[in-house]
Amino acid sequence: MVERFDCIVVGAGMAGNAAAYTLARKGLSVLQLERGEYAGSKNVQGAIMYADMLEKIIPDFRDDAPLERHLIEQRFWMMNEHSHTGMHYRSDAFNEARPNRYTIIRSQFDKWFSRKVREAGVLLLTETTALELLFDAYGACVGVRTDREDGVVHADVVVLAEGVNGLLGTRAGLRPPPQPETVALAVKEMHFLPQETIEARFNIRGDEGVVIEAVGTISKGMTGMGFIYTNRECLSVGMGCLVSDFAKTGETPYGLLEKFKAHPSIKPLLEGSEVKEYSAHLIPEGGFKAVPQLCGDGWVVVGDAAQLNNAVHREGSNLAMTSGRIAAEAIFQVKSRKEKMTKANLKRYPDAMDASFVMKDLRKLKDMPALLHTNSRNFFLTYPELVSRAMENYLRVDGTPKREKESATIKAFRKTRGIGGLVTDAVRLARAWR
């Protein structure tokens, strides 16, 4: 007797949990499969959690969700070997009753989220890997086969929330395997420091938090970014670059991270810390152009598996949980109208996604990944050097008349990039941004 559920959700990450929770709350029977030892064991993230999107799923999550700090300050740094030029925004307005962004620690957050999911009635099987999707004679997905004995289970619809590496969808030919140019490899460490030290170093009190995001020569000309997030008692420190770039240059992620940590602007922030955790993960970077078909007969794909990640704004988990929620709502609509889970009926999901910020944002930035990648040396080596020199020139008071200083800076820009290059970069950037 093969077990049957309304839905099978493959994966217990942000997207999977959001989908499973929403489906169960709407009264559908849900089986969730997670290949890791526990929900969250395979998930790695910085991590920043966006409250607005979670509120739409669990409105009162602040009651008991494990949240580290709420963010009040953002620092954007452009770095070269010895300096950083930054733009900070810090606002007391972020100290609100229901803060907008938090840092979280995924292993703890996922545990909480998974508990909510199970409390809502979802049956979660851990250490259970879905090996392949099962299709009927008409090519509609009818369930999955897992790696446990007699592990076939059927459902009206399968929600593929299997992450960026998701083999289920690629094996079934529902989407291509991720290309090296469309995924970044990021590594991260947790640096433990006393709470007071973190607060003193980052000029915060209580639960206030700071985010530093940095680009520049730290990625050695590759498209990439480094970050520091403040948690209560530790700092998340990480670096990531495109996999294809790593392959080309032979650099390693942890090599880059070591250099990042040793940078004179970064090192003092980590002084005296105890490194307690080291992890790595793949991040989808392909943007809009890499998003596959989102639904088919008997299946939908959500989260990282659908490349729903806004690398420019570093937003992924909110897109993931939003896609999970929207897909669940679409499935519910199909079910409550007693319709079949066909691609046409499930199209409510991609349609709702188009109407949401998710696809609107991705569409807006669809040219950015390519632009940054083909011009990575400019954006990640040349400009950071130019900017650093310009700033130093500006700030070093050495008797040189100001006009001379300014000409020197302009000359440097022109000489290095040329007027044509500068204009082209500006135009392309503006276009890709819009």
Added chain:
Amino acid sequence: MSDAPKTAVAAPSRAAMKKELPEHFKAYMHVWVMVELERGHVHPVSWELMGEARKLADKLGVEVGAAVVGAPGAGTREAAAESFAYGADVVYLVENPILAEYRNESYTRTLTELVNVYKPEILLLGATNLGRDLAGSVATTLLTGLTADCTELAVDADKSLAATRPTFGGSLLCTIYTLNFRPQMATVRPRVMAMPERQEGRVGRVVEHVIDLKEESIITKVLSFLPDRSSQKSNLAYADVVVAGGLGLQGGGNLQLVRALANVLGGEWGCSRPCVQKGWAPAERQIGQTGKTIRPKLYIAAGISGAIQHRVGVEGADLIVAINTDKNAPILDIAHLAVATDAIRFLPALTEAFRARISPHANDRLAG
């Protein structure tokens, strides 16, 4: 690892934190060792404990008692004599054919009876299969406290036994007391305590105790005993030279570099606990608190960070060499010499260097 050692003090909230020894326990005196006698052979841990018991008894101003238990003519008299040689003042001797083979029920009955009659304040057992099997049931029968796998035993000013052992996780030590119950029981793993000097011709008192045991009332029957083939034995615990590998070797295959060096040195090889947990080596090669404690003349640790539970297993070595790229690894707290280089590259070089120095003309043993 941060530089300053963390000194965390557990918030003791137990009600019985103070010593308030009930009256009937005040008559309990003397420090006992359960002598582990099996098939005519005494496990050396009993003598190591005898040495410890001597130190504790001297501080307390009491006697050392040895509980020697077995079948008549099966080495009991010899064990009694040896007990005196290693420091016992009194031997409590129980001879009964039913005690020929170790069985939990007969030995528990015997030892608890001895305790109830002669009332020792401290009872020590070796943390061997026999000792642990016996200690738990004796402690529960007597409803007293038992501290297992102690790395240090001492006596406080108020005459309480302070038993120190690593806590879980292995980064800290804790000291445990059985303040208000008697006897205070503790087990100690072999080789943790040093073997005391043997004093030939030393004598003491023998108290022969007769116990009434009925074979019919003992449920376990020993049908046979299958001795190990000698080739199965590894002499790790008693080796004079030990080379060990840890996670820094990055893979089970690299343990052969450890074995090669051990071979050239004529010593034994071992590994840290995580290696066994990863399946790189069998459990009998594990060195550390829950593996083997070693007291070699030379110990070379390659790629081992030195968590406490490992360190307590090797602290007794005369000379410790640590090969570890991390200059802040805890093993450097006990090592005498250190080489901050990658073990995988260094071990073969070290093996060759030793080979040239100590046996340039000898044939190598076959790789183990």
Added chain:
Amino acid sequence: MHFVVCIKQVPDSAQIRVHPVTNTIMRQGVPTIINPYDLFSLESAMRLRDQHGGEVTVLTMGPPSAEDALRKALTFGADRAVLLTDRFFAGSDTLATSFALAQAIRKISEAWGAPDIVFAGKQTIDGDTAQVGPGIARRLDLNQLTYISKIVGVDLAAGAIKLERRAEGGTQVLSSALPCLVTMLEGSAEIRRGSFADALRAARAEIVTWSAADAGITDLLKCGLRGSPTVVKRVFAPSPRAEKAAQIEIKPRSRDTADALIDALFDAKPAMAAELERLAAGV
């Protein structure tokens, strides 16, 4: 037959990773697991059940989160799970623990029949004392058989069991009557992977949860801190030695560094050279 297996949820100290650059051990916040030694006992119980019919009940004493360990045990194929949880048990040492578990087993006997064998793990990876199993045996007046490497067979009709036990230098072949308490050695029986049906059943299962009162424990003085004769008075970091290890200077060629090390070694212990020659020539 009815088998009761006592398990413990412990922090997973085995999840140690090595930092790829510094080669240091990462000791991070670890998830909890079933004490690995318990799994050998659980598998042995399940094999006997499969052979002779009956049920396996898994029991644990712990905080409410210990439910995860029980659910995992059900996923492996156990039939029933009981969680003994109560704030009165906080701070229990092994004596207080065996008291509570023994009473819970009596309650289990009332509900689902007396066990033929009570299994416990050889020791825990966090406590390492190996005392709770023997403690339970004593309190329930069960014959105690620890360090069992193999269960040779069970004779239901005779109510007897034949087993092999590891002793010093060899193996004892023993027979015992049932009921008894057994702790299995590591490597004796690898835990199976539960089937899909087992996993589903585990996910759906209602874990029986008992407070001290539910388990019929009335004498609270025998529980928790008050029931524990041992007390931890001090937790401390070992004081580091005054002088750290002498670092041997790294030379460009490994062989030169090795020679420098050996020089320092023989300097520190002049007798070592002769000792090593003796050993090397020895075999």
